[in-house]
Amino acid sequence: MHKKLLTQRYIFWFWLPMFASWLLMTAEGPLISAFTNRLPNEVIMLAAQGIVISLSVTIESPIINLLATSTALVKDRASYLIMRRFTIHWMIGLTIISVLIAFTPLFDLVVVKALGTPPEVAVWVKPGMQIMIFWSATIGWRRFLQGILIHFGHTRKMAWGTGIRLTVSAIVVTSLFFWGPWAAVINAAWTWMAGVVAEAAYITVVTLPLIENKFYEGSPVAKETLTYRELFWFHLPLAATSLLMLMAQPMVTFSLNRLPDPTISLAAWPILFQIMLISRAAALALPEVIIALSDGLPTFPSLRRFSVLMAGGLTVWMAFLIFSPLADFYIFTVQDMTAETGSLVINALPLFLFFPAMAAITSWLRGLLIKNRTTTAVNWGMGLNLSTTAVVLAIGLSLRSDGLATAAVALNLAALLELIYLGWRMQGILPTTHSLVKRWAVA
Numbered sequence: 001m002h003k004k005l006l007t008q009r010y011i012f013w014f015w016l017p018m019f020a021s022w023l024l025m026t027a028e029g030p031l032i033s034a035f036t037n038r039l040p041n042e043v044i045m046l047a048a049q050g051i052v053i054s055l056s057v058t059i060e061s062p063i064i065n066l067l068a069t070s071t072a073l074v075k076d077r078a079s080y081l082i083m084r085r086f087t088i089h090w091m092i093g094l095t096i097i098s099v100l101i102a103f104t105p106l107f108d109l110v111v112v113k114a115l116g117t118p119p120e121v122a123v124w125v126k127p128g129m130q131i132m133i134f135w136s137a138t139i140g141w142r143r144f145l146q147g148i149l150i151h152f153g154h155t156r157k158m159a160w161g162t163g164i165r166l167t168v169s170a171i172v173v174t175s176l177f178f179w180g181p182w183a184a185v186i187n188a189a190w191t192w193m194a195g196v197v198a199e200a201a202y203i204t205v206v207t208l209p210l211i212e213n214k215f216y217e218g219s220p221v222a223k224e225t226l227t228y229r230e231l232f233w234f235h236l237p238l239a240a241t242s243l244l245m246l247m248a249q250p251m252v253t254f255s256l257n258r259l260p261d262p263t264i265s266l267a268a269w270p271i272l273f274q275i276m277l278i279s280r281a282a283a284l285a286l287p288e289v290i291i292a293l294s295d296g297l298p299t300f301p302s303l304r305r306f307s308v309l310m311a312g313g314l315t316v317w318m319a320f321l322i323f324s325p326l327a328d329f330y331i332f333t334v335q336d337m338t339a340e341t342g343s344l345v346i347n348a349l350p351l352f353l354f355f356p357a358m359a360a361i362t363s364w365l366r367g368l369l370i371k372n373r374t375t376t377a378v379n380w381g382m383g384l385n386l387s388t389t390a391v392v393l394a395i396g397l398s399l400r401s402d403g404l405a406t407a408a409v410a411l412n413l414a415a416l417l418e419l420i421y422l423g424w425r426m427q428g429i430l431p432t433t434h435s436l437v438k439r440w441a442v443a
Helices: 008-036 042-064 066-073 077-103 106-114 119-131 135-151 156-179 184-214 228-258 262-279 286-293 297-323 326-334 339-352 355-371 375-399 403-429
Strands: none
Touching (some): 008 042, 008 156, 008 184, 008 262, 008 286, 008 297, 042 077, 042 106, 042 119, 042 135, 042 228, 066 077, 066 228, 066 286, 066 355, 077 106, 077 119, 077 135, 077 184, 077 228, 106 119, 135 286, 156 184, 228 375, 228 403, 262 297, 262 326, 262 339, 262 403, 286 297, 286 355, 297 326, 297 339, 297 355, 326 339, 355 375, 355 403
């Protein structure tokens, strides 16, 4: 991408479909919880749903960054075939792990003993995990293909895929709410699975013509060859980064289970997490934009400016959400939460004022480091993040502090330290003529 073409307008329109995809995807959780809050035993069901989705995304974490790996490395037929084989291997391995947790005594070891889940909640987590055994495999296949779409500039198809996912999820959860015989957590698990299967099927169909056009027998060969070994060592730090990142969720669950009022806190945490996920959707779509559009120093100022403006916009959004009636309306009217549980969420929200902004800058830095194939730095950054989270949560446990407040302090401090570390590593890569904090150029 030539510098003169990389305007803020161009970056915005390239980023927008991926943001729409993330935004629609993050809307799935609030949609499901809104129905859960209108069914019997909602506090227990919310707590169980939170653990089901937390464990499921933790299991899938090694393949979340297949999107970045596929975007960066799939350039010709040979690299496509190696990447496809690599993805299938991950799909098989993670499905085996899902089966072991859902159907063997490993469930009690992980959910009951390790996480300390109350018995009245754990009994509902198990059937949810059994329904979700193919979740990781489906996500892995979808993200592999989405990386190819991003690499060749077909980002709008991603947004359409997520729209299909949300539509299917809405139909399933509504149907089960009115006519299903099951408890809310069962409805939620079936809804999650139906949505990701529908999206993966759509992405497969729309990517096939692109694959046939770009990766046919005798198609042009990229200058750089890719081996399975190189792919493995490129992706491994990213897989570890995702695992470390998502390990924070079980760690928070572990802490909430051992702090005052565990069931209420466990019911409030998924809603708070959903709000943070929605508020970070713009930032979560950023790394692949940086990977796809970054082309050395000429593109650096434009991408930096876009990322910093995003961080500012997300801070304004959070301030509006927190200090206007919007948060109360969403929590007590849309989600129909009880006064006790909803108040916990309201009180914790101000502690996350700058959290999405830090996510935007961190995503920019991760994208730059991945583009420079410095994936170990991304891994070390997430390791620092997780270590900080663990230390602060441990201090909170020892002091018997408020559960959600402790989680907020842990996550914010961890994000800040990771951002500083990634900035330091990226500055070491840049020539002395460029600075991460220098006034950005107007594109």
